[in-house]
Amino acid sequence: MNMSATARTGHLRARRVGSGSAREVAARAGLTARGVIYLLVGILALQIAFGDGKEQADRGGALAELSDKPFGAVLLWALGVGLVGMALWRLSEALFGSVGRDGHKPRKRLLAAVRCLFYAFVAYSVLSFAAGSGGGGSSDKQSKDVTARLLEVPAGQWLVGAAGAGIVVAGVWIAVQALRRSYHDKMKFGELSRRTRQLVDVTGVAGGLARGAVFAVVGAFAVKAAVDYEPDKAKGLDDALRSFADTPLGPWLLVCVAAGLVLFGVFSFALARWRRV
Numbered sequence: 001m002n003m004s005a006t007a008r009t010g011h012l013r014a015r016r017v018g019s020g021s022a023r024e025v026a027a028r029a030g031l032t033a034r035g036v037i038y039l040l041v042g043i044l045a046l047q048i049a050f051g052d053g054k055e056q057a058d059r060g061g062a063l064a065e066l067s068d069k070p071f072g073a074v075l076l077w078a079l080g081v082g083l084v085g086m087a088l089w090r091l092s093e094a095l096f097g098s099v100g101r102d103g104h105k106p107r108k109r110l111l112a113a114v115r116c117l118f119y120a121f122v123a124y125s126v127l128s129f130a131a132g133s134g135g136g137g138s139s140d141k142q143s144k145d146v147t148a149r150l151l152e153v154p155a156g157q158w159l160v161g162a163a164g165a166g167i168v169v170a171g172v173w174i175a176v177q178a179l180r181r182s183y184h185d186k187m188k189f190g191e192l193s194r195r196t197r198q199l200v201d202v203t204g205v206a207g208g209l210a211r212g213a214v215f216a217v218v219g220a221f222a223v224k225a226a227v228d229y230e231p232d233k234a235k236g237l238d239d240a241l242r243s244f245a246d247t248p249l250g251p252w253l254l255v256c257v258a259a260g261l262v263l264f265g266v267f268s269f270a271l272a273r274w275r276r277v
Contacts (some may be wrong), residue, residue, distance in 0.1 A: 001170070009232070015029070023089060023092050023277060024277050025085065026085035026086070026088045026089040026092075027052050027085070027086070027227070027272075027275070027277040028272045028273075028275075028277070029081070029082040029085040029086070029272075030082055030083060030084075030085040030086020030087070030088075030089055030119065031264070031268050031269075031271045031272035031275065032077075032082055032268070032269060032272040033079045033080075033082030033085075033086065033265075034086060034265075034268045035081045035082070035264075035265045035266065035268030035269040035271075035272065036062075036079060036265065037059060037079070037265070038063050038079040038207075038211075038261050038264045038265035038268060039240050039261075039262055039265030039266070040061075040062035040065055040066065040141060040234030040265075041057055041058060041059070041062050041261055041265075042258050042259065042260070042262030042263075042264070042265060043065075043258075043262060044056070044057040044061050044062065044065065045057040045241045045254060045257065045261060046086060046255065046258040046259065046262070047257030048241070048245075048254065048258075049245060049251045049255045049258055050194075050251070050255040054139070055190045056139070056238040057237065057238045057241045057242070057258075058139035058140075058236055058237035058238040058241075059122070059125065059126075059139065059237070060129070061238065063076060063079075063129045063130075063240075064127060066079070067129075073130065076130035077124065077127070077130045079126055079130075080123055080126040080127035080130050083119055083122050083123035083126055083202055084120075084123045084127075085118040086123070087116050087119040087120040087123055088116075089118045089277065090112045090113070090115040090116035090119060091112075091113075091117075093109065093112035093115075094109045094110075094112040094113040094116055095109075097109065098112060099186055099276045100277065106154040116131075139236025139237040139238055140235060140236035140237075140238050140239045141236070142216075142236060143222075143234045143235060143236040143239075143261055144231050144234050144236075145230055145231075146234075147160055147222065147225050147226075147231040147234035148231035150163075151225075151226070151229060151231055152256070157227075157229060158225045158226075159260075160222055160225060160226035160234075161220075161222075161223050161226035161227065163222060164219045164220065164221070164222025164223035164224075164226060165219065165223055166219070166227070167215055167216070167218055167219030167222060168215070168216050168219035168220055168223070169219075170219070171211075171212045171213065171214070171215030171216030171217075171218075171219060172212060172216060173212070174208055174211055174212035174215060175208060175209050175211075175212030175213065175216075176206070176212075177208065178204060178208020178209055178211075178212065179208075179209070180207060181201060181204065181205065183204055183271070183275075186275055187200070187271075187274050187275060187276065188274045188275070188276055189274075191274060192274065199270075200267070200270050200274075202263070203264070203266045203267035203270060204270075206259075206260050206263045206264075207260055207261065207262075207263040207264025207265070207266070207267045208264065208267075209257050209260060210256070210257045210258075210259075210260020210261050210263070210264060211260070211261065211264050213257055213260075214237065214240055214241065215259065217235075217240045217243060217244070218235060218236070218237065218240045221233060221235040221239075221240065221243075222234050226239065241254060241257065241258070242254070244257050
């Protein structure tokens with residue numbers, strides 16, 4: 001009887017270890033894939049700021065850039081698989097909770113579920129691109145098409161406006177979380193030197209601020225499209241980034257935001273290496 005109970009305990013422990021290992025692999029692969037996309041988008045945006053940009057500064061442009069590299073097809077499939085891992089990791093957080101304070105509360109689980117759906121869509125678009133279907137076109141065209149369809153349904157203006165406002169709030173929340181360094185309680189900072197911790201903070205704060213700014217601008221354009229009932233005023237990532245160059249600060253604001261996106265890509269790599277999952 002005791003031997004049977006011990007065997008069952010050992011079997012359950014082994015299953016938990018195996019499940020934890022799979023979750024960790026999925027999380028680290030997903031964070032690495034996200035870092036690659038943000039790094040490429042940031043570089044493309046920098047090229048646009050300096051007048052050399054030929055590709056769209058969005059996910060489609062990043063994938064096109066990657067496909068032109070040696071072993072590009074292999075890299076695209078690896079990126080898609082990594083993003084599938086990201087979606088599965090977020091799904092596990094929605095089902096079983098996450099690390100850090102309040103990781104098992106309903107609010108955290110709901111946020112994880114939303115992230116799961118988002119990364120599942122991103123993974124699908126990347127894998128579609130890798131398979132040769134084009135991944136759905138540019139983010140600008142997708143935004144205008146979705147906005148136009150929504151405006152045609154009953155209460156469409158309210159739906160688009162609410163979605164845009166939600167994206168603005170998400171952008172502000174991302175920026176505030178970056179300033180608060182909320183990622184600290186999820187990092188293995190005990191393994192890092194003081195200088196490395198400082199570098200992680202630079203990439204985390206600057207990258208989070210840039211990412212939040214881009215989200216807020218995309219949401220603001222969606223709200224404007226709803227108020228004016230003009231779907232063409234909705235903007236995807238590429239047009240939103242280009243709009244930074246139309247401010248009184250000119251292309252230098254776009255340079256700062258683009259550099260921030262590059263830093264967020266580097267920050268994602270740091271999370272892939274040192275985040276507790």
